Amino acid sequence: MRSKPRLLIALDILSAVMILTAAGLVFFYAPVEKLMGAVQKVFYFHVATAWVGMLGFSAAALAGVFYLREGKERWDIVGVSAVEISLVFFLAAIVLGSIWARPIWNTWWTWDPRLTTAAIVELIYGAYMLLRSGVDDPDRRARFSAVYALFGFISVPLTFISIRLLRTIHPVVIGSAEAASQGGFNMDASMQITFFFSLAAFSIFFADLLWHRIRLGELNSAVETLRVETNQEGI
Amino acid sequence: MRSYFKAVGAVIWKDFRAEWRSRENLSAMLVFALLVILIFNFALELDLDTRASLSAGVLWTTFIFAGTIGLNRSLAVEKDRGCLDGLLLAPVDRSVIYFGKAVGNLLFMVVVEAIVLPVFSFLYGFNVFQPGFLGVVILGSIGYTAVGTLLSTMVVQARTRDILLPILLFPLTLPVVIAAVKASQGFFQNTPLAEFSVWINILVAYDLVFIAVAMMVFDYVLED
Amino acid sequence: MENKTVIQVNNLEKRYGPLTVLQGLDFEVKAGEFVALLGPNGAGKTTLLRILATLSRPTSGQVRIASCQLPQAGTALRAHLGVVSHQPLLYGDLTGEENLRFYGKLYSIGKERIQEVLALIGLVNRKDDLVRTYSRGMQQRLTIGRAILHNPSILLLDEPHSGLDQEAGETLDLVLREVALEGRTVVMTSHDLVRAAGLASRVDLLSRGRIAASTSTGDMGPNELVAFYRAGLRDGGGA
Numbered sequence A: 001m002r003s004k005p006r007l008l009i010a011l012d013i014l015s016a017v018m019i020l021t022a023a024g025l026v027f028f029y030a031p032v033e034k035l036m037g038a039v040q041k042v043f044y045f046h047v048a049t050a051w052v053g054m055l056g057f058s059a060a061a062l063a064g065v066f067y068l069r070e071g072k073e074r075w076d077i078v079g080v081s082a083v084e085i086s087l088v089f090f091l092a093a094i095v096l097g098s099i100w101a102r103p104i105w106n107t108w109w110t111w112d113p114r115l116t117t118a119a120i121v122e123l124i125y126g127a128y129m130l131l132r133s134g135v136d137d138p139d140r141r142a143r144f145s146a147v148y149a150l151f152g153f154i155s156v157p158l159t160f161i162s163i164r165l166l167r168t169i170h171p172v173v174i175g176s177a178e179a180a181s182q183g184g185f186n187m188d189a190s191m192q193i194t195f196f197f198s199l200a201a202f203s204i205f206f207a208d209l210l211w212h213r214i215r216l217g218e219l220n221s222a223v224e225t226l227r228v229e230t231n232q233e234g235i
Numbered sequence B: 001m002r003s004y005f006k007a008v009g010a011v012i013w014k015d016f017r018a019e020w021r022s023r024e025n026l027s028a029m030l031v032f033a034l035l036v037i038l039i040f041n042f043a044l045e046l047d048l049d050t051r052a053s054l055s056a057g058v059l060w061t062t063f064i065f066a067g068t069i070g071l072n073r074s075l076a077v078e079k080d081r082g083c084l085d086g087l088l089l090a091p092v093d094r095s096v097i098y099f100g101k102a103v104g105n106l107l108f109m110v111v112v113e114a115i116v117l118p119v120f121s122f123l124y125g126f127n128v129f130q131p132g133f134l135g136v137v138i139l140g141s142i143g144y145t146a147v148g149t150l151l152s153t154m155v156v157q158a159r160t161r162d163i164l165l166p167i168l169l170f171p172l173t174l175p176v177v178i179a180a181v182k183a184s185q186g187f188f189q190n191t192p193l194a195e196f197s198v199w200i201n202i203l204v205a206y207d208l209v210f211i212a213v214a215m216m217v218f219d220y221v222l223e224d
Numbered sequence C: 001m002e003n004k005t006v007i008q009v010n011n012l013e014k015r016y017g018p019l020t021v022l023q024g025l026d027f028e029v030k031a032g033e034f035v036a037l038l039g040p041n042g043a044g045k046t047t048l049l050r051i052l053a054t055l056s057r058p059t060s061g062q063v064r065i066a067s068c069q070l071p072q073a074g075t076a077l078r079a080h081l082g083v084v085s086h087q088p089l090l091y092g093d094l095t096g097e098e099n100l101r102f103y104g105k106l107y108s109i110g111k112e113r114i115q116e117v118l119a120l121i122g123l124v125n126r127k128d129d130l131v132r133t134y135s136r137g138m139q140q141r142l143t144i145g146r147a148i149l150h151n152p153s154i155l156l157l158d159e160p161h162s163g164l165d166q167e168a169g170e171t172l173d174l175v176l177r178e179v180a181l182e183g184r185t186v187v188m189t190s191h192d193l194v195r196a197a198g199l200a201s202r203v204d205l206l207s208r209g210r211i212a213a214s215t216s217t218g219d220m221g222p223n224e225l226v227a228f229y230r231a232g233l234r235d236g237g238g239a
Helices: A006-029 A038-070 A073-105 A113-133 A138-166 A189-231 B002-022 B024-044 B048-080 B083-088 B095-124 B131-155 B161-172 B174-188 B193-222 C045-052 C074-080 C096-107 C111-120 C136-148 C166-181 C193-199 C222-235
Strands: C005-016 C019-030 C034-038 C060-065 C068-070 C081-084 C154-158 C185-189 C202-207 C210-216
Touching (some): A006 A038, A006 A189, A038 A073, A038 A113, A038 A138, A038 A189, A073 A138, A073 A189, A113 A138, A113 B161, A138 B131, A138 B161, A138 B174, A138 B193, B002 B048, B002 B095, B002 C096, B024 B048, B024 B095, B048 B083, B048 B161, B048 B174, B083 B095, B095 B193, B131 B161, B131 B174, B131 B193, B161 B174, B174 B193, C005 C185, C019 C045, C019 C185, C019 C210, C034 C193, C045 C060, C045 C154, C045 C185, C068 C074, C074 C081, C081 C136, C096 C111, C096 C136, C111 C136, C136 C154, C154 C166, C166 C185, C166 C193, C193 C202, C193 C222, C210 C222
Parallel strands (some): C034 C185, C034 C202, C081 C154
Antiparallel strands (some): C202 C210
8 A cells, every 4th residue: 555655745734834824925914905905815816726727737738748759657647637637726717717807897707818718728628538538448548638638738829819819808917008907906015925925835736736636546547457457367 | 752642632532432422421511501500590680780790600600510510420431340440551651541531521621611602692691702711711621620630530439429529629629710700700891901811820820730730649549 | 482480479468558468479470371360259369460460559579570570660561461350441332343442542553453353352243333232241252352452462361251151151261262372471360260270271379368379280170179279278278
């Protein structure tokens, strides 16, 4: 029975601490924004989860490429783990975005580029999982997943650009002169600290979850191998 | 090199020959496309003004749905009597299969489009016979079939078959849909080309990128 | 006839995820030999044949066919391989002749050869009928025609007699014997021990993922063959 590696235990503790600290910073340290009020604080978590979602998406595509080149099962496990986890993170980002949007723009959903692209990525994830469930042979399943993750990853920037050209009311928070008129805002120093700390906290959290999920995948695979071996009359 | 193109040509010839016998694929695509246009006509009840902005969308939605049918059937034929193995056994590069099938799918889609467009023009009153617009139709169809052929090759080897293809394909082809619709609108409304040429650029970029990537990964999709 | 080794397989392993189908398999076929590969269901006969046909990649091990190392040199090798599998590999909506013409284009084969093959398999008078309308025996003969169209020096057959009635089976045997006489190297998997032994010069037994036993068919009668089969399974640790 493989026990949890020390480093993972350390990572567990670190993520927990950082998330709690981030929450503390958000609620108690960062100032309340003038125009939007308290709800603006959702922004810290919203961007962080969306950022992590993108991280996961990239990780899945990268793992896919590595799987195609090397054929090692581990890359497939990394890929599906990344997809599963960032599926949840993106969902959180979308929900948080809705919570933020409601009081500001008086609507739960907006068809703006970033939100729409996030929704599309969720759909790609859903398709990815459906594809996996439709293929029985493990090697083939891994190969198809890798190819689809890669295709998905390449299509998303193009999709984003297309939608962006189509329309936008999403606040451009970082670096736009018209930010305020679009509902954006400038961040002062304490906000910046909170913001980047949240980003870091969620990234660590993601790594932690990913590692756990990969372990789960590998254990699962080992169980499958044992099961098949005992069923076969000893090849 | 010549034998490569000869092989690709052989695959296309074979698909057209077989299709000519039964005409199942083409007629299914065609009937479906016309039905979709009809349904949209009643579902949307467009007055003359909104018609201008929505008709491009109706058109491309029709093409996308009808295209799915063609894509599914094209690869299903190969799976049915194990013919995919027959293609894999030929002493040619595996990409011949991809190109042969992709071009064949594209041609089928173009045939259907060629029939649907005049009908559409008749019902909605747009001049579809502008070379620029036809170019957009071709570019969009290329992108769609390039990705669709690759995905349907995967889907045909999976259990859940037909329904899986649209689910996999649609999220990936959104850039094509958006760009093709906007570019088509530009032509319908006689907007100066400079204003909407960016959409054509997006179509070209999409086509190039995905044909290249599809060629690189196709082997992996056919491996056993 | 040289005694050159045409097919050389060493320590072949094929796994599908956690499932190991072939393991530590050694297999050798010399030029002109007709080898029948027998074994219980699930032993891996089809898997082995697919690997030899370049349709499947080995998980590990060495496979050399006609001095081409697989899987890299697959494309070049396929010009010398003729494969008959479980499925007919024929297009139902094309005529018999059109099917051969299609494959002919892929292998760069001319019209005369197509007519020649049609005559060899006895389908000249049905060549313009859609393959959909062919009986199973006719489809099987056309499949063989497709396989030998490009005059391959190596033939791989996967249970070609399955689903055929007595008469169709005998016609098939005639075609196979003629084809084998032309000096080709043949590997055929089969369930039918006696029939296979009648065609082949050597019988190998595949059990539990490796070759468990081998014998030349020579003067062996049906009883001896069955005894060989049972013994091979037992000693190979099988069924």
